[in-house]
Amino acid sequence: MPMSWALLAAILLAVAGFLLGRSRAHATAAQDVRTLHSRPAYHGMNAALAVMLPALVVLILASGLRMSGVIPVASGPVAGLLALAAAVAGLGWAVTRAGRGFRARNSVERMVLGLMIFCSMIAIATTIGIVLSLIFETISFFRQYSLADFFFSTVWSPRFEGNSRLGMLPLLWGTLYISFIALLVAVPIGLLAAIYLSEYASPRLRSIAKPAVEVLAGIPTIVYGLFALVTVGPMLRDWIAQPLGLGNSGSSVMTAGLVMGIMLIPFVSSLSDDIINAVPQSLRDGALGLGSTPSETVRSVVLPAALPGIVGAILLAASRAIGETMIVVLGAGAAATISANPFEAMTTITVKIVSQLTGDNDFSSPETLVAFALGLTLFVITLGLNVIALIIVRKYREQYE
Numbered sequence: 001m002p003m004s005w006a007l008l009a010a011i012l013l014a015v016a017g018f019l020l021g022r023s024r025a026h027a028t029a030a031q032d033v034r035t036l037h038s039r040p041a042y043h044g045m046n047a048a049l050a051v052m053l054p055a056l057v058v059l060i061l062a063s064g065l066r067m068s069g070v071i072p073v074a075s076g077p078v079a080g081l082l083a084l085a086a087a088v089a090g091l092g093w094a095v096t097r098a099g100r101g102f103r104a105r106n107s108v109e110r111m112v113l114g115l116m117i118f119c120s121m122i123a124i125a126t127t128i129g130i131v132l133s134l135i136f137e138t139i140s141f142f143r144q145y146s147l148a149d150f151f152f153s154t155v156w157s158p159r160f161e162g163n164s165r166l167g168m169l170p171l172l173w174g175t176l177y178i179s180f181i182a183l184l185v186a187v188p189i190g191l192l193a194a195i196y197l198s199e200y201a202s203p204r205l206r207s208i209a210k211p212a213v214e215v216l217a218g219i220p221t222i223v224y225g226l227f228a229l230v231t232v233g234p235m236l237r238d239w240i241a242q243p244l245g246l247g248n249s250g251s252s253v254m255t256a257g258l259v260m261g262i263m264l265i266p267f268v269s270s271l272s273d274d275i276i277n278a279v280p281q282s283l284r285d286g287a288l289g290l291g292s293t294p295s296e297t298v299r300s301v302v303l304p305a306a307l308p309g310i311v312g313a314i315l316l317a318a319s320r321a322i323g324e325t326m327i328v329v330l331g332a333g334a335a336a337t338i339s340a341n342p343f344e345a346m347t348t349i350t351v352k353i354v355s356q357l358t359g360d361n362d363f364s365s366p367e368t369l370v371a372f373a374l375g376l377t378l379f380v381i382t383l384g385l386n387v388i389a390l391i392i393v394r395k396y397r398e399q400y401e
Helices: 003-029 040-068 073-097 104-142 147-152 169-200 203-218 221-244 253-277 281-289 294-322 326-331 349-357 366-400
Strands: none
Touching (some): 003 073, 040 073, 040 104, 169 203, 169 294, 169 366, 221 253, 294 366, 326 349, 349 366
């Protein structure tokens, strides 16, 4: 039996188990449910969970073992039969235990608690899996390529026929440069918009302006990239770069940074607005009662109280900027260079990760494995930003409290 059919059969058995467990509890109670420890619905739910949980455990373990190559791919029918057998065993166990003395409610709560713990561990397990996969492939890369050349070389020139120069500094510079410009646009505009909407705007204006700002978050990044390619890039080239002699290309760091900053405005604005609104009104009333002006109240009371959340919103925007690809491809080009001129074409780490992993390339070559080293570097940078932000927030919170 295939695994998908086994899952469908387990769902049907779970429904049948719910009905059987509930009916058996009713029959045991002899028309007086007050003699039962738990309500009949709990007996039915206990039977349904006793069917589904063992079947899901078997299917998940079988899928993991198949993906890791421990068992062959053709073992799907065997895994399906084992899952179905576990479901039938769980059904028999739950139905036979339904009765007056069985604490079905406690059993259901324990199984639900275990299910919630399992769901909460999925994120941790996924993060560990991502990090380990990056580490193992990065180790394979550094066995073939010099670590010093990767971290300190200023030349990026991958050649699959050999003699590649895989220095990451040009990619790191482009990533940080474009992200800095994007945050320079998004953070002031988004934060000021959030302060206005939460502290000064009328309810009618807020009901119109807030959804209008959040519409930006729903626009696909490819649309932003086309906007950068067709509109913003030529405009910056014709109005600023060429008259000042700074460049002749529409693809530049400034183009990608400005468009990415526009894209990040709703992330900063919406999250900051919700966080500022969560500040207790009593703090505002106390400051105003002591003679503070509305602007002084916002600056000295509201913003310090909302700072941890605002830093989190800015950090989310920074992570989004660092990981953006499509806007950079269309707006900033693909030139791996180091320059302070914001009107020159540059590229980022994420763009080169995509380019190195696409096409018919040898997966074991350093030109392909370098993508994992770049991904691990990006992960460490993002993790460092998070740690620094947490330290700043904790220190400021202690001063505020």
